[in-house]
Every structure is written in structure tokens, then in C-alpha cells.
Amino acid sequence: MRAAFNFSHPLRVRWAECDAQGIVFNGNYFLYFDVAMGEWLRALGFEPATTIEFFTVRAEADYKAPAKFDDMLDVAARCARLGEKSMTLKFAVFRGEDLLTEGALTYVHADLSTRKSTPIPKEFIDRVLAFERTAPERKSAS
Amino acid sequence: MRAAFNFSHPLRVRWAECDAQGIVFNGNYFLYFDVAMGEWLRALGFEPATTIEFFTVRAEADYKAPAKFDDMLDVAARCARLGEKSMTLKFAVFRGEDLLTEGALTYVHADLSTRKSTPIPKEFIDRVLAFERTAPERKSAS
Amino acid sequence: MRAAFNFSHPLRVRWAECDAQGIVFNGNYFLYFDVAMGEWLRALGFEPATTIEFFTVRAEADYKAPAKFDDMLDVAARCARLGEKSMTLKFAVFRGEDLLTEGALTYVHADLSTRKSTPIPKEFIDRVLAFERTAPERKSAS
Amino acid sequence: MRAAFNFSHPLRVRWAECDAQGIVFNGNYFLYFDVAMGEWLRALGFEPATTIEFFTVRAEADYKAPAKFDDMLDVAARCARLGEKSMTLKFAVFRGEDLLTEGALTYVHADLSTRKSTPIPKEFIDRVLAFERTAPERKSAS
Numbered sequence: 001m002r003a004a005f006n007f008s009h010p011l012r013v014r015w016a017e018c019d020a021q022g023i024v025f026n027g028n029y030f031l032y033f034d035v036a037m038g039e040w041l042r043a044l045g046f047e048p049a050t051t052i053e054f055f056t057v058r059a060e061a062d063y064k065a066p067a068k069f070d071d072m073l074d075v076a077a078r079c080a081r082l083g084e085k086s087m088t089l090k091f092a093v094f095r096g097e098d099l100l101t102e103g104a105l106t107y108v109h110a111d112l113s114t115r116k117s118t119p120i121p122k123e124f125i126d127r128v129l130a131f132e133r134t135a136p137e138r139k140s141a142s
Numbered sequence: 143m144r145a146a147f148n149f150s151h152p153l154r155v156r157w158a159e160c161d162a163q164g165i166v167f168n169g170n171y172f173l174y175f176d177v178a179m180g181e182w183l184r185a186l187g188f189e190p191a192t193t194i195e196f197f198t199v200r201a202e203a204d205y206k207a208p209a210k211f212d213d214m215l216d217v218a219a220r221c222a223r224l225g226e227k228s229m230t231l232k233f234a235v236f237r238g239e240d241l242l243t244e245g246a247l248t249y250v251h252a253d254l255s256t257r258k259s260t261p262i263p264k265e266f267i268d269r270v271l272a273f274e275r276t277a278p279e280r281k282s283a284s
Numbered sequence: 285m286r287a288a289f290n291f292s293h294p295l296r297v298r299w300a301e302c303d304a305q306g307i308v309f310n311g312n313y314f315l316y317f318d319v320a321m322g323e324w325l326r327a328l329g330f331e332p333a334t335t336i337e338f339f340t341v342r343a344e345a346d347y348k349a350p351a352k353f354d355d356m357l358d359v360a361a362r363c364a365r366l367g368e369k370s371m372t373l374k375f376a377v378f379r380g381e382d383l384l385t386e387g388a389l390t391y392v393h394a395d396l397s398t399r400k401s402t403p404i405p406k407e408f409i410d411r412v413l414a415f416e417r418t419a420p421e422r423k424s425a426s
Numbered sequence: 427m428r429a430a431f432n433f434s435h436p437l438r439v440r441w442a443e444c445d446a447q448g449i450v451f452n453g454n455y456f457l458y459f460d461v462a463m464g465e466w467l468r469a470l471g472f473e474p475a476t477t478i479e480f481f482t483v484r485a486e487a488d489y490k491a492p493a494k495f496d497d498m499l500d501v502a503a504r505c506a507r508l509g510e511k512s513m514t515l516k517f518a519v520f521r522g523e524d525l526l527t528e529g530a531l532t533y534v535h536a537d538l539s540t541r542k543s544t545p546i547p548k549e550f551i552d553r554v555l556a557f558e559r560t561a562p563e564r565k566s567a568s
Contacts, residue, residue: 015464016311016457018304020353021254025300026198026247027172031442034169038441038496049496056168060202069304070464070475105168112163157322157332158315158453160446162495167442173300180299180354190299191354211446212322212333305538310482310531311460314453340452344486389452396447 001092001099005076006133008094009039013071023066029101030059033091036075037105040089044127054107055115057086057141061103071095079128083140085109085117087128106141143234143241147218148275150236151181155213165208171243172201175233178217179247182231186269196249197257199228199283203245213237221270225282227251227259229270248283285376285383289360290417292378293323297355307350313385314343317375320359321389324373328411338391339399341370341425345387355379363412367424369393369401371412390425427518427525431502432559434520435465439497449492455527456485459517462501463531466515470553480533481541483512483567487529497521505554509566511535511543513554532567 011032019025038048067073074094081088086108093101109120128136153174161167180190209215216236223230228250235243251262270278295316303309322332351357358378365372370392377385393404412420437458445451464474493499500520507514512534519527535546554562 014457014461015303016309016460019299020302020304020306022304025176026201027169027176027300030169030172031440034167034442035440047496049494055205055208057205058203059168059205061200063197063199063201066197068475070473156315156319157445158318158451161441162444162446162448164446169442173298176300177298189354191352210333212331309460310485311453311456314456318451318453339489339492341489342487343452343489345484347481347483347485350481 002076002094004134005078005092006131007040007043007078008074008076009036011035011073011075013067013069013073015069018069021066023068026061026063029061029063029093029103030105032073032075032093033059033061033077033089033103033105036077036091037089040077044131046124046127053109053112055110056105057108058106059103061101063101065098065100067093067095067100073100078134079132079136080104081141082120082125082128082136082138084119086141087120087136088141144218144236146276147220147234148273149182149185149220150216150218151178153177153215153217155209155211155215157211160211163208165210168203168205171203171205171235171245172247174215174217174235175201175203175219175231175245175247178219178233179231182219186273188266188269195251195254197252198247199250200230200248201245203243205243207240207242209235209237209242215242220276221274221278222246223283224262224267224270224278224280226261228283229262229278230283286360286378288418289362289376290415291324291327291362292358292360293320295319295357295359297351297353297357299353302353305350307352310345310347313345313347313377313387314389316357316359316377317343317345317361317373317387317389320361320375321373324361328415330408330411337393337396339394340389341392342390343387345385347385349382349384351377351379351384357384362418363416363420364388364418365425366404366409366412366420366422368403370425371404371420372425428502428520430560431504431518432557433466433469433504434500434502435462437461437499437501439493439495439499441495444495447492449494452487452489455487455489455519455529456531458499458501458519459485459487459503459515459529459531462503462517463515466503470557472550472553479535479538481536482531483534484532485529487527489527491524491526493519493521493526499526504560505558505562506530507567508546508551508554508562508564510545512567513546513562514567
């Protein structure tokens with residue numbers, strides 16, 4: 001499973017991210033996915049602060065085992081689908097060899113002022129295709 | 143769509159929940175779902191603080207329109223599936239008549255110390271079935 | 285102590301706001317103060333979403349007793365100092381009669397684009413003075 | 427100022443930590459301080475996950491300049507006061523040479539089950555004194 005990813009970002013679990021059960025609150029994994037998305041952009045050669053022209057339209061996560069305070073995690077990210085105006089990134093959170101959480105975020109490329117979807121720039125597509133070890137599907141969201 | 147829900151909880155968007163795009167950060171809707179789950183438990187006659195014997199195993203959300211700072215939202219919740227050891231709640235976030243976000247959380251009932259799944263108590267099932275306007279599916283997660 | 289405040293806002297502690305000690309994470313009280321500030325603005329007759337022309341320059345809190353998940357809190361707020369370009373709000377978090385946390389936030393009124401401090405508008409000052417039970421100090425920050 | 431600190435921890439500003447003004451929400455600096463406290467413990471040779479026997483009793487921050495999304499920060503931490511049962515850590519957040527925020531957290535050493543304050547263990551005191559470049563004050567909180 002890990003072999004499908006060409007990118008991962010290390011992350012240490014913060015105290016405030018854990019809930020009263022002593023484990024990372026389920027919603028905070030989407031924070032981790034978001035951090036990994038930014039670092040994946042950077043790995044592709046983009047500046048996260050100026051490339052955020054994507055709106056999130058779908059989020060999902062499957063929780064397999066909990067992460068605890070101070071755990072050192074590895075958040076893997078890859079583009080699993082690259083459509084004309086949208087894309088889906090898949091994420092996997094590992095602690096050592098253990099897969100703790102899997103998830104996905106689907107983004108629509110959009111003009112930030114009008115919120116209208118616009119085609120993903122060719123340069124972005126080219127860099128993604130050159131970067132990913134596992135080729136993303138090339139279709140639009142159904 | 144709203145008619146399917148027998149419960150909703152009002153919520154005002156906080157400043158810190160909005161991101162630099164000026165809209166609620168996608169991961170924070172899972173915070174809203176979690177709040178609504180607790181209030182749904184209370185509406186069923188349970189004390190949220192002593193009924194949290196559920197682990198979240200799956201989360202999903204579809205974002206249709208953004209919520210902004212100070213928006214008054216209504217977070218609807220209902221049990222859509224009630225299995226032997228797990229259940230799925232569906233959520234819908236409204237601003238007035240507008241549906242902003244839909245989502246679902248799947249929980250496994252478990253012994254909090256061993257983390258082993260255990261059957262959902264009969265009293266819980268009875269109250270859910272008596273409460274929900276739309277009858278939940280009665281099957282286990284596939 | 286409570287008598288000094290002319291305003292308070294009820295708030296229920298969320299699961300995700302508690303940390304692995306089972307109590308509200310210390311930093312989250314500043315979230316509560318921020319919510320109370322917005323509601324205090326509303327009580328004064330302002331729209332929080334269009335009146336946020338204040339930058340926070342100082343924050344402080346004294347923690348006396350912890351709040352736990354699902355606690356119903358009352359966050360009192362009052363303007364304790366009203367200078368020409370800055371003001372200090374004091375906050376007190378109560379659970380029933382128990383004072384859990386006290387704090388303060390100091391804001392500078394500023395042009396949001398240039399971040400230059402500007403005088404607090406007379407209308408704002410008039411409404412604060414008319415609203416507060418305990419008259420704020422009328423001096424600038426030292 | 428930076429010279430007073432023997433420890434700092436690098437941190438990148440996350441998207442979700444920024445508010446609708448596009449800058450780090452004031453309360454989130456206490457999250458940064460908390461992270462730095464844990465890493466400072468680690469630098470002293472302690473395991474943060476098993477050394478959290480401190481309750482926060484006071485927090486303060488002075489905001490001088492805002493941090494923005496994706497900024498690379500350095501959060502410096504040092505023990506500024508080491509009493510019999512409590513201590514105060516000072517923090518300073520830098521972006522390059524710029525000091526953005528200063529702050530402090532005061533902790534009481536306590537038995538986590540009874541919440542009664544207990545003397546800070548001698549080993550902890552010894553390590554702090556050996557570690558800090560600037561000797562902490564040796565007095566209890568007034």
C-alpha cells in the first residue's frame with residue numbers, strides 16, 4: 001500500500017489534537033491531510049501559499065487504529081484522480097509500518113473570487129503526472 | 143431532504159473556524175457533526191458525557207456551498223443505519239433553506255478500555271427506533 | 285465578581301476542545317473569549333462580521349478550575365479599558381457559580397488593509413459607555 | 427533577546443490555523459507554545475507523553491506582528507522561573523530575525539488524579555538548571 005505513494009510528510013501528534021479519549025480527534029485527520037496536501041504541492045515545485053486555488057468538495061476518512069499524543073506519524077499523499085477541473089488526493093497515515101487512517105479529499109479548481117470552476121492549468125497537470133509513481137486516473141468526477 | 147431529519151442543532155460559525163479563504167475550514171464540519179451527535183444523544187435522553195462508548199471508524203462530507211463567519215447554521219442529524227455493533231449517523235448543515243454540507247459518521251460501539259466492539263445496548267436501539275422519523279436501516283456495516 | 289459584567293454568553297464545551305487530560309485545552313479558552321467578544325459586539329448593536337477592525341495585541345488568562353466535556357459555561361465579557369485607539373476586554377468563564385477562568389484581550393483598532401492603528405469611532409465608544417454597567421477606564425494602553 | 431533561549435523548535439503555519447484575516451488566530455499561538463513546551467521537555471531528556479504532570483494556571487501572549495499561512499516559524503522556549511511546585515516558561519515566536527509574538531505559560535506540578543500540587547521532582551529541577559543558558563529565577567509564584 002505504501003509503495004503506491006511517492007510522497008509523505010512527517011508529523012508529530014500535538015496535545016491539543018487529542019481528545020478526552022486520549023486519541024487524535026477524528027476531525028483532526030483532515031487537518032493532517034490538509035498539511036500533507038500543502039507539502040505535496042511544495043514537493044511538486046509549487047508555493048502552497050500562492051497555489052491555493054482549489055476548493056474542497058468532498059472529504060472522507062477510514063479510521064483503522066488510533067494515533068496518540070506525541071506519536072510520530074507519516075502522512076502519505078498522492079493524486080489518485082486528475083480530471084479537467086477537479087482532482088482527488090488520497091492520503092494514508094502511518095505510524096511506523098502501521099496504517100492508522102486512510103482518506104481522500106476531492107478538490108475543484110476554481111477562480112477564488114467568483115468561485116467558478118476553471119480548468120486545472122496544464123503546467124499543474126504535467127508536474128503531477130511527472131511526479132506520481134502511480135499514474136492518477138484521468139477522468140472527471142462523476 | 144430536511145424532512146428526513148427529526149433533529150437539528152443550531153450553531154453559529156466562530157471566527158477561528160474560518161480559514162484564510164474566509165470560509166469554514168473543511169475539517170471543521172466534522173467538529174459540527176460531532177457537536178450535533180452529542181446533542182442528538184441528549185435529545186434521545188442520554189447524557190453525552192457518559193454515553194461516549196462509540197469509536198468513529200468512518201467519516202465523510204460533501205461540501206456544496208461554504209459557510210462564513212457568524213453564519214447561523216442548523217446541523218441536522220439522524221441515525222441512518224443501526225447495526226448490531228455499529229451505526230451510521232447522517233448529517234446535513236443548513237443555512238436557512240440552503241443545504242451547505244452533507245456528511246456521515248460511522249461509529250462502532252466498543253468497550254473503551256479494551257477497544258473491542260460490543261453489541262449496542264437494547265435500550266439504545268429502542269430509543270433510536272422510537273425517536274427517528276425515518277426508520278434507520280437495520281444491518282451491519284459491510 | 286459576576287456583578288461587574290453586564291453581558292455573558294452561554295457555551296457548551298465540545299468534545300474536540302478537551303485534551304487528553306479530559307479538560308478543556310488551555311488555549312481553547314481564547315476561542316471562548318473570542319466568541320464572547322463577537323456576541324458582546326452583537327449585544328452592543330454591531331454586526332460582528334463587519335465590525336472586526338480590531339487586532340489582538342495581548343491575551344492573558346488565569347486558570348482556576350478546569351472545564352470538562354459537555355459542561356455548560358457562561359462566558360462573561362466587559363470592556364474594562366477604552367482608550368483612543370485600543371481597548372481591553374475582560375472575560376470570566378463561569379460554570380454555575382464557580383469561576384473557572386479569568387482573562388483579558390487587548391485590541392488595537394486598525395485599518396485592516398494597512399494595519400495602521402486608527403481612532404476608535406465615536407459611535408463605538410458611545411455605545412460601549414452606554415452599555416457597560418461598570419464604567420471602563422478611559423486611558424490608552426501604556 | 428534570542429540569545430536568552432537555549433532551545434527553539436521549527437514550525438510551519440498551517441492553513442487551518444489562520445483565520446479570515448489571513449493570519450494566525452491569536453489563540454493558536456498557545457498551541458504553538460504547547461508544542462514547544464513538549465519539545466523542550468524532550469530536549470531535556472524527558473518523554474513528553476509521560477511527563478505531562480503539569481497543569482497550566484496562567485497564559486499570556488503579546489502579539490507584535492502577524493504570522494501568515496506557510497510561514498516557517500521558530501518557537502523558542504526557556505524556563506524563566508522554577509519554583510518549588512510551579513514554573514514559568516517563556517516563549518518567543520520568530521520568523522527569521524523578526525520577533526512576532528512573546529508569551530509565557532505558568533504550570534503547577536500536580537498529581538494528575540487528585541489535582542493537588544506536589545513538589546517538582548529534583549531530577550527535573552537538576553536537568554532544567556543544567557540545560558538553560560539563562561538561569562531561571564528560583565522562587566515560587568506570588
